Amino acid sequence: xxxxxxxxxxxxxxxxxxxxxxxxxxxxxxxxxxxxxxxxxxxxxxxxxxxxxxxxxxxxxxxxxxxxxxxxxxxxxxxxxxxxxxxxxxxxxxxxxxxxxxxxxxxxxxxxxxxxxxxxxxxxxxxxxxxxxxxxxxxxxxxxxxxxxxxxxxxxxxxxxxxxxxxxxxxxxxxxxxxxxxxxxxxxxxxxxxxxxxxxxxxxxxxxxxxxxxxxxxxxxxxxxxxxxxxxxxxxxxxxxxxxxxxxxxxxxxxxxxxxxxxxxxxxx
Amino acid sequence: xxxxxxxxxxxxxxxxxxxxxxxxxxxxxxxxxxxxxxxxxxxxxxxxxxxxxxxxxxxxxxxxxxxxxxxxxxxxxxxxxxxxxxxxxxxxxxxxxxxxxxxxxxxxxxxxxxxxxxxxxxxxxxxxxxxxxxxxxxxxxxxxxxxxxxxxxxxxxxxxxxxxxxxxxxxxxxxxxxxxxxxxxxxxxxxxxxxxxxxxxxxxxxxxxxxxxxxxxxxxxxxxxxxxxxxxxxxxxxxxxxxxxxxxxxxxxxxxxxxxxxxxxxxxxxxxxxxxxxxxxxxxxxxxxxxxxxxxxxxxxxxxxxxxxxxxxxxxxxxxxxxxxxxxxxxxxxxxxxxxxxxxxxxxxxxxxxxxxxxxxxxxxxxxxxxxxxxxxxxxxxxxxxxxxxxxxxxxxxxxxxxxxxxxxxxxxxxxxxxxxxxxxxxxxxxxxxxxxxxxxxxxxxxxxxxxxxxxxxxxxxxxxxxxxxxxxxxxxxxxxxxxxxxxxxxxxxxxxxxxxxxxxxxxxxxxxxxxxxxxxxxxxxxxxxxxxxxxxxxxxxxxxxxxxxxxxxxxxxxxxxxxxxxxxxxxxxxxxxxxxxxxxxxxxxxxxxxxxxxxxxxxxxxxxxxxxxxxxxxxxxxxxxxxx
Numbered sequence: 001x002x003x004x005x006x007x008x009x010x011x012x013x014x015x016x017x018x019x020x021x022x023x024x025x026x027x028x029x030x031x032x033x034x035x036x037x038x039x040x041x042x043x044x045x046x047x048x049x050x051x052x053x054x055x056x057x058x059x060x061x062x063x064x065x066x067x068x069x070x071x072x073x074x075x076x077x078x079x080x081x082x083x084x085x086x087x088x089x090x091x092x093x094x095x096x097x098x099x100x101x102x103x104x105x106x107x108x109x110x111x112x113x114x115x116x117x118x119x120x121x122x123x124x125x126x127x128x129x130x131x132x133x134x135x136x137x138x139x140x141x142x143x144x145x146x147x148x149x150x151x152x153x154x155x156x157x158x159x160x161x162x163x164x165x166x167x168x169x170x171x172x173x174x175x176x177x178x179x180x181x182x183x184x185x186x187x188x189x190x191x192x193x194x195x196x197x198x199x200x201x202x203x204x205x206x207x208x209x210x211x212x213x214x215x216x217x218x219x220x221x222x223x224x225x226x227x228x229x230x231x232x233x234x235x236x237x238x239x240x241x242x243x244x245x246x247x248x249x250x251x252x253x254x255x256x257x258x259x260x261x262x263x264x265x266x267x268x269x
Numbered sequence: 270x271x272x273x274x275x276x277x278x279x280x281x282x283x284x285x286x287x288x289x290x291x292x293x294x295x296x297x298x299x300x301x302x303x304x305x306x307x308x309x310x311x312x313x314x315x316x317x318x319x320x321x322x323x324x325x326x327x328x329x330x331x332x333x334x335x336x337x338x339x340x341x342x343x344x345x346x347x348x349x350x351x352x353x354x355x356x357x358x359x360x361x362x363x364x365x366x367x368x369x370x371x372x373x374x375x376x377x378x379x380x381x382x383x384x385x386x387x388x389x390x391x392x393x394x395x396x397x398x399x400x401x402x403x404x405x406x407x408x409x410x411x412x413x414x415x416x417x418x419x420x421x422x423x424x425x426x427x428x429x430x431x432x433x434x435x436x437x438x439x440x441x442x443x444x445x446x447x448x449x450x451x452x453x454x455x456x457x458x459x460x461x462x463x464x465x466x467x468x469x470x471x472x473x474x475x476x477x478x479x480x481x482x483x484x485x486x487x488x489x490x491x492x493x494x495x496x497x498x499x500x501x502x503x504x505x506x507x508x509x510x511x512x513x514x515x516x517x518x519x520x521x522x523x524x525x526x527x528x529x530x531x532x533x534x535x536x537x538x539x540x541x542x543x544x545x546x547x548x549x550x551x552x553x554x555x556x557x558x559x560x561x562x563x564x565x566x567x568x569x570x571x572x573x574x575x576x577x578x579x580x581x582x583x584x585x586x587x588x589x590x591x592x593x594x595x596x597x598x599x600x601x602x603x604x605x606x607x608x609x610x611x612x613x614x615x616x617x618x619x620x621x622x623x624x625x626x627x628x629x630x631x632x633x634x635x636x637x638x639x640x641x642x643x644x645x646x647x648x649x650x651x652x653x654x655x656x657x658x659x660x661x662x663x664x665x666x667x668x669x670x671x672x673x674x675x676x677x678x679x680x681x682x683x684x685x686x687x688x689x690x691x692x693x694x695x696x697x698x699x700x701x702x703x704x705x706x707x708x709x710x711x712x713x714x715x716x717x718x719x720x721x722x723x724x725x726x727x728x729x730x731x732x733x734x735x736x737x738x739x740x741x742x743x744x745x746x747x748x749x750x751x752x753x754x755x756x757x758x759x760x761x762x763x764x765x766x767x768x769x770x771x772x773x774x775x776x777x778x779x780x781x782x783x784x785x786x787x788x789x790x791x792x793x794x795x796x797x798x799x800x801x802x803x804x805x806x807x808x809x810x811x812x813x814x815x816x817x818x819x820x821x822x823x824x825x826x827x828x829x830x831x832x833x834x835x836x837x838x839x840x841x842x843x844x845x846x847x848x849x850x851x852x853x854x855x856x857x858x859x860x861x862x863x864x865x866x867x868x869x870x871x872x873x874x875x876x877x878x879x880x881x882x883x884x885x886x887x888x889x890x891x892x893x894x895x896x897x898x
Binding site: 010012068133134135163164166167170171175178179181182183184185186187188189204207208211212216219220222223224225226227228229230234235236237238239240 | 421425698766
């Protein structure tokens with residue numbers, strides 16, 4: 001069941017976005033992060049959605065893949081939607097029952113909040129995880145934050161740690177699944193019982209998972225050592241990042257679009 | 270001396286080591302032989318914390334001496350914990366000896382200036398495929414090593430592409446590494462090594478987790494690479510037949526190299542068992558015939574199959590052989606009641622179009638050992654996961670017949686009862702231990718079943734003794750046990766529920782020959798005490814020898830079910846696409862020869878126990894009016 005998580009997973013394909021420089025994508029990601037948090041007007045959000053759909057097409061991401069990414073977030077989006085709908089009391093009352101009061105303004109705000117969360121997840125996965133391999137992503141972060149090395153921040157090591165962490169997500173997910181099955185066959189029950197019991201049940205999963213993660217870390221360290229890893233100094237890259245004119249153009253174009261959206265939003269207020 | 274060692278990316282116990290070692294003085298110069306790997310008087314100990322948080326050194330290598338020729342193919346054998354993996358690490362300078370000298374092709378490993386030079390020309394492929402992949406994408410992973418060496422493009426690109434072509438993964442280069450099968454992952458590890466242009470390649474139990482066909486595939490690839498690139502190949506293995514492929518065998522025991530020689534010399538010795546080793550199956554068989562005929566084998570006889578067959582023929586022609594008694598037939602279980610039935614079972618994983626298993630129909634009889642064989646990914650694990658309702662049947666059903674009536678795996682209410690009746694031990698169960706003491710860990714299931722403390726204590730002890738654990742182990746932490754003991758503790762945790770049916774997924778994988786034999790002894794004892802056993806196995810020798818019936822699964826479907834005799838006689842195995850047990854294929858060669866020599870000779874049906882098969886052959890020759898007394 002844990003194998004189906006596609007959050008944070010790479011989707012191999014050849015597309016415009018897959019081939020765009022990851023540094024450009026990372027910068028764009030931050031720009032869109034800001035844009036998503038700034039827009040409040042439905043029209044601006046509509047335009048933003050259009051641009052994100054355009055990005056999806058440029059990344060050759062099928063609706064099916066996107067659905068898998070969004071699915072685990074839906075409960076959270078629903079939760080945000082409900083919280084907003086019940087707490088905003090301004091505006092015309094549409095529906096009222098005992099202490100519950102749903103207003104038109106509340107409905108609008110709640111929808112926008114929930115929708116923005118979904119856009120955030122979609123934008124993250126399109127620009128980063130789905131179209132960029134973890135190693136490229138860590139290359140990009142290393143590239144962007146390289147100046148920090150001057151103040152002795154170990155940028156390369158942090159980037160390497162991040163890429164290894166991402167690389168091991170599917171492996172550890174499979175391991176968790178295995179441990180849970182083994183314990184279930186010994187009578188463990190994670191689905192029923194009180195909340196406390198459930199938490200206790202998960203602790204018995206976490207201990208062997210931790211132990212095995214340490215073992216894996218140990219073995220991986222030896223394996224990296226055996227392959228002559230000695231930090232970032234003197235390392236070359238199979239696919240060094242190259243900023244092409246196309247990358248710069250794509251970066252400028254999407255930045256302008258983001259600015260346009262914010263301008264539309266501000267002008268409508 | 271160790272400035273460069275200090276830069277290593279490594280974990281803290283090793284760091285302690287490095288600090289301690291800084292105090293030592295450098296190596297003395299050795300007479301340098303540019304064509305050998307020389308390990309001289311090397312001792313090495315791991316620092317582990319004892320109960321009082323003191324650092325207690327555990328000796329892994331104890332003044333070991335090894336010399337390996339350039340371009341040779343050497344097997345290092347030894348029991349679990351004998352120090353053979355540490356030896357490999359010493360050769361690749363992944364560990365620095367406490368004392369002694371290591372000289373690799375004339376380069377002193379104690380010399381700091383040569384450190385990276387030596388390590389970059391020596392590559393290791395480890396046992397667990399998952400724990401040595403660094404890159405997410407296949408080509409990124411292959412590039413990791415040469416990137417560390419600072420190889421610039423376009424040479425880097427050429428090396429990566431060539432290495433991927435060499436191992437046959439070039440077409441997949443842009444795929445995710447985690448999506449590969451176990452065998453492919455190990456090939457990827459080889460590609461990662463080849464891209465570094467090594468002189469030495471060390472396989473540290475690299476085939477232990479592979480099924481027989483990927484294992485043969487993998488070894489053939491490595492041996493081809495050795496020939497093509499002139500590699501010095503060192504393989505650490507528990508598989509004696511694999512060791513036969515080498516030029517030289519070194520046996521390591523308690524941190525010392527105790528035996529060294531050509532395979533035919535090593536396997537002549539009678540005391541291999543003392544080192545946790547045994548002879549390859551065909552040698553076992555030949556030595557048994559020698560014993561029965563009162564003859565001796567010489568090492569020349571062991572050099573090739575042909576020589577061995579001729580020697581056996583000669584032994585059988587010797588006058589005055591005593592006819593061995595006929596082996597007692599095992600009881601047949603055809604009539605035994607059915608204890609579990611799998612009915613029209615199919616299963617498809619979410620997001621997959623292919624059925625992992627399809628229309629499985631299988632009856633399991635009370636008291637039998639049923640083997641499940643098939644390549645990795647054929648659906649064995651999916652099938653056994655249904656047997657105790659870990660997977661609830663979506664199509665079809667699994668019915669457990671008990672004294673108190675039938676239980677259906679479809680029925681959610683029966684789940685707990687089913688799990689008490691059907692114990693399931695997954696592969697590498699030792700990775701799932703979690704309690705403070707072994708005692709508590711074994712008792713986990715009983716606690717869940719709300720068994721009283723007094724009864725639980727009795728049952729926990731019974732289960733522990735059954736798998737050969739003592740009270741001392743019961744009170745210690747499961748993480749302090751050795752690998753083999755951990756596995757037993759994990760098994761006891763299932764046996765404590767007293768299941769009538771026990772499902773074991775590869776219970777002997779990763780154990781040395783002695784450990785394997787002990788594991789099968791436990792299984793036999795369980796069977797004799799009335800437990801029905803379903804055994805998933807890759808090892809056809811052991812499946813044929815230990816199972817009453819074998820079920821062959823291929824791409825999610827049952828291809829054949831029958832006794833080992835039915836499956837392996839008259840070349841049916843070939844038709845089924847399964848490996849023939851080594852004893853059967855070797856004995857088959859002998860039988861063919863004898864049929865030519867003694868026209869009209871009749872043999873008993875094949876026996877999968879080398880000793881019994883040897884007796885059957887001798888009896889057949891006697892029956893044909895050989896020179897028997």
